[in-house]
Amino acid sequence: MRNFFSNKKMISLLMTVIAFITILSVSYNRTGEAPFVQQVSNDITSVFSRAVAAPLRFFDRIFGVVDNLHDTYSENQRLKAELDDIVRTQAENSALRAENADLQEQLELKSTLTDYQSISGTVIARNPDLWLDQIIIDRGERDGVTIGMSVMSDNGLVGRVTEVNPTSSKVVLLTTADQKATQTSAEITTESGIVYGVVTDFDDIRKELVMERITSEKEIKEGEEVVTSGLGGVVPRGLLIGTVSEVTYDKYGLSQRVYIDPAADFDQIRYVLVINREAEYYNDETEAGEE
Amino acid sequence: MNQWKRVLISLFVMLFSLILDGVIAFYGGGVLNTATGIMVPRLTVLALVVLGNHLQAPMFYYLAIFFGFIYDSYYVGFFGIYTVGFFVIAYVFHHFWMKTYSSGIIYTLAGLLAIVMIEIFAFAIYHVLDITQWTLQEFIIFRLGATLVFNGVMMALFGWMLDRLMKKVSDPHSPY
Numbered sequence: 001m002r003n004f005f006s007n008k009k010m011i012s013l014l015m016t017v018i019a020f021i022t023i024l025s026v027s028y029n030r031t032g033e034a035p036f037v038q039q040v041s042n043d044i045t046s047v048f049s050r051a052v053a054a055p056l057r058f059f060d061r062i063f064g065v066v067d068n069l070h071d072t073y074s075e076n077q078r079l080k081a082e083l084d085d086i087v088r089t090q091a092e093n094s095a096l097r098a099e100n101a102d103l104q105e106q107l108e109l110k111s112t113l114t115d116y117q118s119i120s121g122t123v124i125a126r127n128p129d130l131w132l133d134q135i136i137i138d139r140g141e142r143d144g145v146t147i148g149m150s151v152m153s154d155n156g157l158v159g160r161v162t163e164v165n166p167t168s169s170k171v172v173l174l175t176t177a178d179q180k181a182t183q184t185s186a187e188i189t190t191e192s193g194i195v196y197g198v199v200t201d202f203d204d205i206r207k208e209l210v211m212e213r214i215t216s217e218k219e220i221k222e223g224e225e226v227v228t229s230g231l232g233g234v235v236p237r238g239l240l241i242g243t244v245s246e247v248t249y250d251k252y253g254l255s256q257r258v259y260i261d262p263a264a265d266f267d268q269i270r271y272v273l274v275i276n277r278e279a280e281y282y283n284d285e286t287e288a289g290e291e
Numbered sequence: 292m293n294q295w296k297r298v299l300i301s302l303f304v305m306l307f308s309l310i311l312d313g314v315i316a317f318y319g320g321g322v323l324n325t326a327t328g329i330m331v332p333r334l335t336v337l338a339l340v341v342l343g344n345h346l347q348a349p350m351f352y353y354l355a356i357f358f359g360f361i362y363d364s365y366y367v368g369f370f371g372i373y374t375v376g377f378f379v380i381a382y383v384f385h386h387f388w389m390k391t392y393s394s395g396i397i398y399t400l401a402g403l404l405a406i407v408m409i410e411i412f413a414f415a416i417y418h419v420l421d422i423t424q425w426t427l428q429e430f431i432i433f434r435l436g437a438t439l440v441f442n443g444v445m446m447a448l449f450g451w452m453l454d455r456l457m458k459k460v461s462d463p464h465s466p467y
Contacts, residue, residue, distance in 0.1 A: 016375070024371030028420060038364045045310070045365045052310045056318055125313030126320065127366040128332050131417045134368065135317070163368055170368055178422040267320035 032147070039165045046136060046168040049124045057122075060270070115278040116236040118152075119143055123269055124168070133176035135159075137272055140167045148234045150275040156263025157184065157228060157239045161274065169274075174209060174241075175202045175266045186211055186241055187229040188258070192218045196229055197258065199241060208245055211258040220247045226260050236277040296460050298350060301342050304453060305358045308334035313366060328437030335362065336409050337402045337446050338453065339377060343384035344393050345457040355381035376412050380405050395451050402446035403439055410435055 034042070121139035139145050141164050149161045151171045159182060163170035172181045184199045188211075197214040211226060224244045230237025242260040250257045315332040316323065323330040339355060346354065359377035363370045384401065391397060414430050417423045425433075 016378075020371050020375045023374070024369065024416070027369035027371065030369065034368075041361055041364045045306075045361055048306060049310050049313060049365075052307070053314050053317070056314060060318065123317060125310070125366075126317035128312040128316040129366065129413060130316065130324075130329060130331055131413065131423055132367060134366070136313070136365070177417070177424070267324060269320075 034163050034165065042136075042163075042165045042170075043140075043167050046124060046138070046165070049136070050138060053124050057270075114230070114236055114238045117276045117278065119145060119274040119276065121145075121169075121272050121274060123272060131177055133173040133266075134162070135171050135173065135269060135272075137169050137171055137274070138167070139274060140165050140169050142166055144276065145169050145274050146276075150228070150235045150239060150277075152239060152264070152273045152275060153269045153271065154264040155240055157235075157241045158264045158266065158269055158272065160184075160235075171272070173266060173269075174199065174262070184235060184241070185229045185232040186226050187237075188220055188224050188226050188244065190218050190220055190224060195220055195256075196231070197256075199226075199260070203259065206259060207262075209242060209260040209262055211260055212250060212255070214256040214258065217256075220244055220256060220258060222246065226258070230277075234277060236275060239275065293461055294347075297345060297457065298354075300456070300460055301346060301354060304338050304342065304456075305335065305354060306361075308338040309358060309362060309365075323441070325437065328433045330441035331410070331434065331438045332445075333406050333409065333438070333442050334445060334449075336377075336380060336405050337442060337450065339380055340384050340401050340405045340446075341398060341450055341453045342457070343381060344388040344454070345461060348385055351385055352378060352381050372413055372416050373409075376409050379412070380409060383408070393454065395447065398450040398454065399443055399446045402450060403443055406439055406442045407435070410438060 033039075119139055121137040121143075123135050124138050125136045127134040127136075137151075145161055145164050147161055147164055150157060151159050151161060157174065159171045159173040159176075161169050162172045162181065172178070174182050174184070176182055179201050182199075186197055186199050188195045188197075193216075195214060195216045195218050197211045199209050200212045201210040202208070203210055214220075222244050226241045226244060228235045228237060228239040228241065240263045242262040242264075244258055245261040246259040248257045248259070249255070312332045312334050315334075319332075323332070335358060339358075342354070343351060355377040356374055359374035360370065362373040362377070367373065384405065387401060410430075414423070414425070414427075414434075418425075
């Protein structure tokens with residue numbers, strides 16, 4: 001025993017292992033704001049990251065323009081065909097918006113689950129190790145970003161903010177392996193009514209999101225849109241997640257399991273919108289205080 | 292003077308590779324995530340392997356720990372995996388270079404060995420933390436193979452360039 005503890009290398013190794021486990025467990029279980037040192041280190045690294053990403057973004061934009069030019073004719077034909085339908089939808093939307101505003105006024109509603117503000121941002125890096133599928137965006141605390149906000153790209157939900165620094169933020173994507181971090185309450189408006197569930201997983205092989213915990217037996221059809229339900233408390237209602245690609249049953253055969261074709265392309269996230277829900281979520285303490 | 296030059300250039304090389312890892316993963320998302328497997332850019336680890344042949348012991352370890360910390364902080368969000376992983380790589384390869392000579396092939400093989408070490412270490416930790424449900428077989432088939440191919444090519448292309456740069460800094464009269 002005496003020899004064991006006089007062995008410097010063995011003691012150093014043990015100390016390193018103990019320090020490793022302690023640091024890992026403390027930092028992994030941390031909730032809320034990142035420590036000051038981490039914020040400073042992340043912001044300084046993000047400055048260099050922006051400098052390296054800027055020329056690449058320039059070339060990416062040029063290639064994007066060339067690519068777009070190539071598709072212009074066919075896209076133009078398709079848009080012309082859709083134009084009539086859009087005019088009709090716009091007229092219907094403005095009528096509904098006015099009606100909605102009247103009803104909100106009558107009910108004295110300040111904000112609903114669908115109301116939100118957005119902050120636009122650019123992606124500057126992505127976690128290379130890919131176990132935790134995370135991106136880093138150039139918007140932070142100074143721009144009004146807070147932990148838990150939803151993030152959209154290509155009109156589809158891509159993830160949520162997990163860490164905020166003064167000038168940059170970390171967003172965990174719905175495709176990440178750690179599904180505890182990304183569960184999102186969702187709904188599908190079917191012909192027979194609304195079906196609620198939770199987006200719980202991402203199927204790596206099918207490249208599709210999985211929606212489970214569906215208690216309803218209402219029929220869900222392929223092609224129906226899946227949107228956020230706003231019931232989770234932080235995410236606003238009505239953000240598009242994707243469309244139903246297949247409906248099966250879970251391994252027990254008890255509840256429906258829906259595969260969702262994501263609206264966003266998770267491999268090509270360049271620009272994002274950080275969504276700030278306006279409606280406050282239900283709080284037991286506030287309610288009790290008011291009573 | 293040369294020692295400080297070497298340290299400054301090493302700092303720059305490590306920072307540049309660390310950022311390049313993230314930028315490659317970001318812009319090459321669709322290309323790196325193929326049907327045959329996921330290629331994970333590990334330029335920081337490759338740079339660490341080459342620098343191990345040119346930097347002195349305590350300074351090299353500090354550099355590894357510092358950039359491991361930055362990697363954990365900037366990309367992962369919690370600390371430990373790469374701080375310890377980079378230190379272990381630095382320790383192993385510092386001793387490795389004391390016992391062998393350097394050449395293009397040795398650099399590539401050493402780089403591949405380092406990638407295997409860091410990948411298995413990261414996989415083990417993520418598995419323990421229940422962040423991934425992949426089995427060891429899935430990890431080897433869908434991730435490790437493709438990652439080794441990508442980084443092997445990167446090391447063969449850029450390893451010798453970094454080696455020559457470091458030799459030039461160490462000895463301005465070097466034929467390189």
